[in-house]
Amino acid sequence: MNEATGATSPEAAVVSGSDLVDLVAQQLQALLSAGNYDAVKMLLHPVQPVDIAEAIGILPRTLQALAFRLLSKDEAIEVYEYLEPAVQQSLLERLRSGEVLELVEEMSPDDRVRLFDELPAKVVRRLLAELSPAERRVTAQLLGYEPETAGRLMTTEFIDLKEFHSAAQALTIVRRRAPDTETIYSLYVTDGERHLTGILSLRDLVTAEPEARIGDVMTRDVVNVRTDTDQEEVARAIQRYDFLAVPVVDREQRLVGIVTVDDVIDVIEQEATRDLYAAGAVQAGDEDDYFQSNLLVVARRRVVWLAVLVVANGFTSQVIAMNDDVLKHVVLLAAFIPLLIGTGGNVGAQSSTVVIRGLSTQRIQALGRMKAVLREAMAGGILGLLMLLVVVPFAWWRGESLLVGAAVGISLMAITTLAATAGAALPLLFDRMGLDPALMSAPFITTATDVAGVFIYLRTAAWLLQQTNGIAF
Amino acid sequence: MNEATGATSPEAAVVSGSDLVDLVAQQLQALLSAGNYDAVKMLLHPVQPVDIAEAIGILPRTLQALAFRLLSKDEAIEVYEYLEPAVQQSLLERLRSGEVLELVEEMSPDDRVRLFDELPAKVVRRLLAELSPAERRVTAQLLGYEPETAGRLMTTEFIDLKEFHSAAQALTIVRRRAPDTETIYSLYVTDGERHLTGILSLRDLVTAEPEARIGDVMTRDVVNVRTDTDQEEVARAIQRYDFLAVPVVDREQRLVGIVTVDDVIDVIEQEATRDLYAAGAVQAGDEDDYFQSNLLVVARRRVVWLAVLVVANGFTSQVIAMNDDVLKHVVLLAAFIPLLIGTGGNVGAQSSTVVIRGLSTQRIQALGRMKAVLREAMAGGILGLLMLLVVVPFAWWRGESLLVGAAVGISLMAITTLAATAGAALPLLFDRMGLDPALMSAPFITTATDVAGVFIYLRTAAWLLQQTNGIAF
Known part of the structure; x- marks a missing residue:
């Protein structure tokens, strides 16, 4: 989820993705060919990651890795997640193995699994072996769930609190963990066995008295889905209740991940395409x-x-x-x-x-x-x-x-x-x-x-x- | 947007809207008929507003107003916004005019406009006349925009900050204004003429140093839409950039409202139904x-x-x-x-x-x-x-x-x-x-x-x- 809010070309009152992307791609190609790398950085600074990804996708293959290397590390990871699978693969071949590993290691687990779904099994095995133990474990776990279930869609990067935390303590935890979680707006409360016992929003936390106990502020009856819940049902739950995220639990009611609203929008779109294609007797493949x-x-x-x-x-x-x-x-x-x-x-x-x-x-x-x-x-x-x-x-x-x-x-x-x-x-x-x-x-x-x-x-x-x-x- | 996170029946691992609603409706009818109002309150306490709204919709007309009156004021407003238009209208007729006025006054402007779209013109005129000047002005303004544009979809309840605020000051403003804004996660920065100059997320604010100036933390190049932008284009922008909300500006680039992701999901769904119905040669009406x-x-x-x-x-x-x-x-x-x-x-x-x-x-x-x-x-x-x-x-x-x-x-x-x-x-x-x-x-x-x-x-x-x-x- 793009919680760090967005930037695009200054004049664009109405976002017009493809025109903007074409323009950026043209300028990018000219600057890269001229070797003017500082200008590339200035050009890309106000552009959204998804637009950078599309612009890089249009570039000739030889310039793609060059453009990609000029991004800052954080930017590179976000842009990489938005690239088309074919471009992702060609970049994997062109970057040095150290660069590749750092990239794959830093991706959020759900995006990494989506990438692995597209890569040849041999490459996946090699990359898996080179991941850190923690990231390898979580990736293998996600890959173990059936496609199109909550388990495949979820991210394991969420913030969990304990009932005995005070609101002030909780806010400190949120601040500390913000850099490596997908959302800080939905917060989850678990007991010693990782069972989900409650949920609260950052809104609840920010407006609570600093000394209030999380156990008293949180909501106890939580809408949740199971790892094997179909992705369409997950989407319906988020849509019905206007949630920003829904927690995913395993058979023992232990919290294992969350699905966020941005992933759900893509599911709704994908299911609509599938219905429409079926209505037209076209076999559903990858919509894109x-x-x-x-x-x-x-x-x-x-x-x-x-x-x-x-x-x-x-x-x-x-x-x-x-x-x-x-x-x-x-x-x-x-x-x-x-x-x-x-x-x-x-x-x-x-x-x-x-x-x-x-x-x-x-x-x-x-x-x-x-x-x-x-x-x-x-x-x-x-x-x-x-x-x-x-x-x-x-x-x-x-x-x-x-x-x-x-x-x-x-x-x-x-x-x-x-x-x-x-x-x-x-x-x-x-x-x-x-x-x-x-x-x-x-x-x-x-x-x-x-x-x-x-x-x-x-x-x-x-x-x-x-x-x-x-x-x- | 439902930022106060959600509750439902305790055992429901997988949300199954219609079964849950049927159960709640049955129990509700039995308790209401028995006059056991305290039990009704206990029954409804852990239930989500959207589920309460559907359960009330199933009740016989005579019991609907009774059930509705047992809700707390905040709950009543939220539930009302989720009711089917026919039930909304029948409640308007059954509640006392003081109750009606309070309800309509407290609704968020975008939901109020959606209600007014369904009501007879005579009723709308009467209600408009009875609203407070501030709410009447904003409602008339929203009703003035073309249907299916950003102007119609947006809410005018957002938090705007100034560049000279410190992060700590801004957080105080957010806390104070949280109760009456639709989202506190996207924050907007305007100048003296209400021109949109920047944007920041609550995440940015929470992780910033307390003494940092908003003008230094915010992002200056903002993706925004115009009041007359088609709702489908608004939806595409939020979907493309994984935003939680997008700012809406008028012709003079003044910030007049925001569109949030939950409304956009409904637009995407509505457009998909329209395409599918067209594919089946069924005239598109109100999907529902x-x-x-x-x-x-x-x-x-x-x-x-x-x-x-x-x-x-x-x-x-x-x-x-x-x-x-x-x-x-x-x-x-x-x-x-x-x-x-x-x-x-x-x-x-x-x-x-x-x-x-x-x-x-x-x-x-x-x-x-x-x-x-x-x-x-x-x-x-x-x-x-x-x-x-x-x-x-x-x-x-x-x-x-x-x-x-x-x-x-x-x-x-x-x-x-x-x-x-x-x-x-x-x-x-x-x-x-x-x-x-x-x-x-x-x-x-x-x-x-x-x-x-x-x-x-x-x-x-x-x-x-x-x-x-x-x-x-």
Whole structure:
């Protein structure tokens, strides 16, 4: 968390990251090429670490290590944590091993684990072996937690106090430990066995009487998460309670770390991207790299779902081909297949969208699952009814027969109701089975209801033809 | 921001909002009905304000005011800010006017403005007239800013210091003003004309020497936003720089307020819901109320887009009906229409999804728009080529002729390339025109490419029939 507040180019009333970064990168390259290192330091002084990191990322590889070495030690560590994984790796190769070790040793444990996740296993083993015992232990511990859990997201650098401390003593401890903790605004109270017994904020501490006992000032009932709590649930807790940090405990209720709000914002963003990508049938990878990765990687992330959908569409083709004698009889029936399955698909997509989002934002859980499905089914019926008013006259006229109009009308109602029901029920079913409900998003609902929709339409038409003309299909 | 850290039911290792709330609501209702008010106070003491607010929301209307009156004054204000707008309104009607006034007077200005946004104009005018002059002035000022800007999101309760203050003096000011400011962790330094000249964190202040001058400790180059900055841009700034708050200045660079990280999380969530709803062709309303609102409201929020899509699908029907003589000749061509337009739709949906998300996360801007469209067009071509390998043999066999296989193959390539190009270009075009790119999401891309896809397919088939059989359509 960036508690040391921020600096950027003086005139920028509105932060405009990419323009600023481009400018800094250009000037940086010119000054480095000219060997004017003092000017580089002056240039970078008022710039935020994240902007410096991006500017360095744009530089030619040969200049990156040079620019990086001109940063002060503290600045270098912070900037390094913001660099893209590829740049981090290339710097590891270009810096001297002493420089690398100092850097990795000084990173905060959670950022170090994120770096290690990206590095080749061989490099990680070497770096781990060279870390100080304390940092090695904590890093190995964090790496031991499942990805996307509180244990992976947390930092182990927090301030813990004891109940018998006075407020004045506590403030001295906070002052002393401020340089190497991620936040000093949330303070934790533990007993002799490291069990979390209470929590207080720096606000509480600063406004307390100097002689007050921490045990009397702190809050005893603490919202906390476990090391194996899913990162999305951690994010929800911080968001719900407007916290700056949430404590993480192990199975024995011992305090082992904290998750801060800045990491949670990234989780919320990442989960939103994942839902949105799923809604578009794009396989979720590392969000950041889609526009960086080459076209074959892009194709690979998309072709899997497309292939699944093509096979599903193959069934629709089968259903139509098996009913080709109906079509031969009234070829204009074919003209309304896209309209019917398109509308069914859109209604289903709407239902799955609101249900998937409702699951994410916990609204569905509050309403009840059965009730949500029922609501959507009824909404589907109502929407089908409303569209009948336009679609049936159009089909009657353009299909050049009442039979086409009637077949379109009857099946439209059936398709929209079915699509809305499936669109609501399938994500909920997936969620119950412990699978990601977003997998049952729009494209899948669409394709699944296509088969049923075409079947209903053509069989309705066949039945109507039989009733009116006495032909059996 | 909830800087006074939090409490919840003792055993809850993992926060599970809705279960906890249900339990509290049940006990609350039983105790209130029994008239056991002391027990109510004990029950609610360790519960977080947001959970109390939800529990009160579940109670029967008649008990809501009763429960609310049992809260301490500070607690009542915090709980009130978390209540659903409908519950807030009904409480306004049930509380005595003195109680209402005290409540509204004590709310923080940003929460008050959010409440006023929901209330009928008549009620707002009456309440405004009864506020103290200071609170009325600040509320009217905030209401004057455009919705969804920094001005609307900000709070005017922040701590400002002067450069000549010593650190010790500043700490005394912080202690004194802590009770009525939203955050004490970000501190602002202004000159005689209220111009923002610097910023420092409580961390900086606590670790500074007591006699140090604020002017020497503070950071001079400050990231700030303007009152008219869009809320999404404000959120990006806080997210990018991992800030806890960002200062808001007016046109003359005078400091008028701050936006804190907790409000920004809600903005990020709201924008993600909006993008996702757009992707599902659901009209974005107030995110919170979808599962609360009645079915006719739901239908209204969905039927508009459906109607637009039905009209668009009508064009597809037109194209097919106009080419019915081609279909009459080879009726099995109809079997592959859903497969072709479905695949085109899915490829287009993928492209629009990654482009819309890329615009939100600023990745597209970094890559360049033309380059992004070109990439997607090539990806569409590659994906079409990959699917040819499966689809053409299937169409050849199931369509019972090489002609169907060839028509499907040629048009598949054309359709996927076209869909990917349109899927990437249309959101970018909308963005350039100042419209919301999410409006050009999957359902629209799908429906738009349907018309073109069917046209390409049937004209290709007609052309092939002419080449092989010499028939002109």
